[in-house]
Amino acid sequence: MxxxxxxxxxxxxxxxxxxxxxxxxxxxxxxxxxxxxxxxxxxxxxxxxxxxxxxxxxxxxxxxxxxxxxxxxxxxxxxxxxxxxxxxxxxxxxxxxxxxxxxxxKLLPGFTLAKVEDQDEACGIAAREMKKLITPAPKDSRLPTTKAREQNLRKQVDDHPYGVGQIDRATMDRALRIFTYLNDTIEHKYLLHGDFHHYNILSSGVEEWTVIDPKGLIGEIEYDLIQFMLNKLPEEDAYKVIKRRCDIFTEELNLNKERLLLWGYCHTVLATVWSVDMKDGSYNKSFLKGIRIFENLYESEFGKKQDPTSR
CATH class of the missing domain: 3.30.200.20 (Phosphorylase Kinase; domain 1)
Known part of the structure; x- marks a missing residue:
């Protein structure tokens, strides 16, 4: 064929x-x-x-x-x-x-949330769909936890002692410390989608939406929102869009903004590493930009010198 x-x-x-x-x-x-x-x-x-x-x-x-x-x-x-x-x-x-x-x-009409041009409207829809999904982690499950993502980044650090592409070793080390800190301090674990973003939310009626393609993961709700915040970013004002998405999710889902931003930073480092093509050195430039945005948002909200991993 x-x-x-x-x-x-x-x-x-x-x-x-x-x-x-x-x-x-x-x-x-x-x-x-x-x-x-x-x-x-x-x-x-x-x-x-x-x-x-x-x-x-x-x-x-x-x-x-x-x-x-x-x-x-x-x-x-x-x-x-x-x-x-x-x-x-x-x-x-x-x-x-x-x-x-x-x-x-089959979902009809079936177009994705990416078709909704208004950023606030799209993020509000995503927040409402995430609220439907919120489910305590099952007691017995084969699903991996966010610890597996941390271990994946640890392997990347071990395999690339001088960094990967545009990401230097110091950035990878810092992301790994934050990943470890966050995993070690989780209080409540939930069933997560694992790949929640615009293209996995489909229209299923008049003003109705349905989520598709779960990867299946166990962890904090805050972690499950990072991929959405990295998707469909404009060339200009990406900082403003991510900040607004962070504010909407925090308010609508009653989340911990500090942990949301920290998960954002360490996962975005990992996502950028995953995007690097070792043959030609190409990478996802939007993800790379996201690393600095999450870092700056955290510093703006919680102070430049604050280091949660040292508590």
Missing amino acids: DWQENFKKNIHLYFGEVGDAWLENLPKLIKYCEVKWSLAMNEPYSLSINYVAPAEMEDGRDVVIKICIPGNDFLDEVEALKLFRDKGMVKLIDYDINNGILILE
Whole structure:
């Protein structure tokens, strides 16, 4: 089949030979879906690292088929979808663990929150959707915690003793200290989406919205908002936009602003590191700018000399 070029590149980049073999077998998986669930697959959406396409069931219902490479990430998503059920999350209709397949409700009209141009309006919608999602962490769960993100940054520090791309070692060390401090001082843990941003919030009716694509994570609500604050930033006035988003989330969700800004700083360092292409040195410039913005916001709110890791 003639796969989208970016889709093929991503599959090879992230999964190597395993991904190449999965891609070769994908036509059979698509046919398997059509036979098992008596449905007709339509042309896929714009693809990243999963095959996602609308389909019509034999009884006329419209659904979305998501085919993933089986593994821990897929299992985490299945668990998160179950745990978030009836809390503003897209409904999981059926799934196939062995083949990495999800059958999901189709949301209409289905455009993303990124289409809402007014920044305050979009952030207010996101805050309301996050409020629906807020769920205490399950007692027994396979889902990773934010400690895993800290450990990922620690590995990056160990692997890159002189820094990564535009991020120097001192910045990585400071981010790692803050990550450790925050994880060690969490008082209440919650079930988190893990990738909450504009493109994972879809319109599902008149003035109605539904969240999709949870990665599944355990931690503080403040951490789950950082990816949203880094997304869809303007070229100019990014500081003003992030500050405003921080104020709206803090007020609407009754959050700890200090911890929100600290999570913002350390996660943004990690996100920027993840974005660096080791072959050509390119990186996400918006994320890099976000590091300084979170640092400046913290200094403005809580004082330049304050260091929470030394308490």
